[in-house]
Amino acid sequence: MNLYDELADWWPLVSPPSDYAEEAAEYLRLLRAAATKPLETVLELGSGGGNNASHLKRDFRMTLVEPSEGMRAHSIALNPECEHLLGDMRTVRLGRTFDAVFIHDAIEYMASEEDLRAALATAAEHVAPGGVALVAPDDTRETFEPGLTRRGEAGALTLRAGRATRWDGGTVEWIKELESCSKLSTPSEVDAFSRVLGDMARSKDRRYLPVMLSYLDDDAEAGDVMKVIIGMAESFGADDYVSAVIGMLGVLRGRARDWLEVIHWRIFSSDEFTRAYRVARLGHADDAVVRGFLEDFLKENPEKQERVEFVLTE
Numbered sequence: 001m002n003l004y005d006e007l008a009d010w011w012p013l014v015s016p017p018s019d020y021a022e023e024a025a026e027y028l029r030l031l032r033a034a035a036t037k038p039l040e041t042v043l044e045l046g047s048g049g050g051n052n053a054s055h056l057k058r059d060f061r062m063t064l065v066e067p068s069e070g071m072r073a074h075s076i077a078l079n080p081e082c083e084h085l086l087g088d089m090r091t092v093r094l095g096r097t098f099d100a101v102f103i104h105d106a107i108e109y110m111a112s113e114e115d116l117r118a119a120l121a122t123a124a125e126h127v128a129p130g131g132v133a134l135v136a137p138d139d140t141r142e143t144f145e146p147g148l149t150r151r152g153e154a155g156a157l158t159l160r161a162g163r164a165t166r167w168d169g170g171t172v173e174w175i176k177e178l179e180s181c182s183k184l185s186t187p188s189e190v191d192a193f194s195r196v197l198g199d200m201a202r203s204k205d206r207r208y209l210p211v212m213l214s215y216l217d218d219d220a221e222a223g224d225v226m227k228v229i230i231g232m233a234e235s236f237g238a239d240d241y242v243s244a245v246i247g248m249l250g251v252l253r254g255r256a257r258d259w260l261e262v263i264h265w266r267i268f269s270s271d272e273f274t275r276a277y278r279v280a281r282l283g284h285a286d287d288a289v290v291r292g293f294l295e296d297f298l299k300e301n302p303e304k305q306e307r308v309e310f311v312l313t314e
Contacts, residue, residue: 016051016210016247017049017050017051017054017055017078017247017250018247018284019051020051020052020054020055021055023052023136024052024054024055024056025055027052027056027102027104027134027136028055028056028059030134031100031102031132031134034132034134035099035100035130035131035132036130036132037099037130037131038099039059039060039099039100039131039132040060040061040099041060041061041063041098041099041100042056042060042061042062042063042098042099042100042101042102043062043063043065043094043098043100043101043102043126044056044062044063044064044065044101044102044103044104045065045089045092045101045102045103045106045119045122045123046065046066046067046089046103046104046106046107046109047064047065047066047071047072047075047104047106048066048068048071048075048104048106049071049074049075049078050064050074050075050076050078050079050082051078052102052104053075053078053079053082054078054079054250056102057079057081057082058288060099060100061082061083062079062082062083063082063083063085063094063098064079064082064083064084064085065085065086065087065089065092065094066084066085066086066087067086067087067088067089069086072084072086074251076254077250077251077252077253077254077255078250078251078289079250089103089106089107089118089119089122089123090110090115090118090119090122091118091122092122093122093125094126096126097126097127097128097129097131098126098127098128098131099128099131099132100127100131100132100133100134101123101126101127101131101132101133101134102133102134102136103119103123103133103134103135103136104136105136105137105138107119107135107136107137108137108138108139120133120135123135174196174199174200174208175208175211177192177196178193178196178197178200178211178215180192181193181196182215184220184221184222184225190222190225193225194225194228197212197228197229197232198232200212200232201232201233201235201236204236206236206240206243206244209233209236209240209241209244210244210247210248212229212232212233213229213233213244213245213248213252214248214251214252215229216229216230216252216255216256216259216260217255217256217259218255218256218257218258218259219255226259230259230262230263230266233245234266238270238272238273238275238276239276239279239280241273241276242267242273242276242277242280243276243280245260245263245264245267245277246277246280246281246284246290247284249289249290249293250289253289253293260293261297261300261301264293264294264297264301264304265301265304268301268304268307268308268311274307274310274311277311278310278311278313281311281312282314291312294308294311294312
């Protein structure tokens with residue numbers, strides 16, 4: 001399943017957490033409506049990159065079970081306060097129960113009746129007395145229509161056999177090329193990587209921004225290339241750039257915290273970018289992540305207090 005393994009680094013581009021706010025609110029409503037007691041603990045099976053959990057964790061203590069290491073890594077970065085466990089929904093047994101068990105569209109990977117029964121047995125095994133299980137597939141037999149296109153607010157991304165092939169109005173060939181030279185171990189790889197970054201920047205297609213920022217890494221030896229990433233990303237303009245930075249905070253704060261500090265220093269050195277940051281923060285789904293990072297940033301950079309306080313003003 002390439003999208004969730006080899007291509008897992010693309011997940012925030014394909015499916016950003018903000019896209020899940022509306023449906024997560026509906027799942028919250030359904031869980032509470034079906035419960036016969038207050039719900040405090042929720043087990044999500046097949047939790048993927050943690051996008052639903054990024055919203056549901058405000059109301060529940062979440063335990064997230066996911067078989068893909070790549071997707072689980074994204075979720076850990078996005079939801080560090082949640083418990084994360086490696087496991088298959090058909091076989092995992094945790095030896096404890098929860099007020100609710102939730103399975104989103106991962107249930108659609110149960111390709112046989114036997115697999116489906118096994119997954120539902122797992123759910124039943126982990127529901128406490130008086131609790132509730134919610135299974136929410138994207139499609140049922142009555143509504144399923146074969147197709148290859150997943151649509152989000154950023155446009156359409158066509159998937160074939162789990163591999164991204166093109167955008168409507170754009171291409172992922174640059175993304176593939178960027179990945180192919182991302183080790184940055186030779187001068188030719190550095191040159192090719194920088195060239196593709198330039199192509200992305202000149203396109204002004206904001207969908208490339210999360211891809212570009214995802215290569216920031218505090219352990220990277222090619223520090224000059226990290227600076228190129230930031231410079232090219234800034235060239236998209238204040239609104240698109242700061243929105244992408246905020247959207248990637250959960251992913252980057254683990255492996256690129258130093259570069260995030262550089263990014264925020266530069267943002268808060270510009271009136272235009274600071275104003276754009278405030279607007280983007282107010283519209284971000286997980287304000288706690290943004291606030292937490294900015295509070296830590298302010299401890300190290302007290303001279304930016306006025307700008308940070310402006311951004312955090314409701």
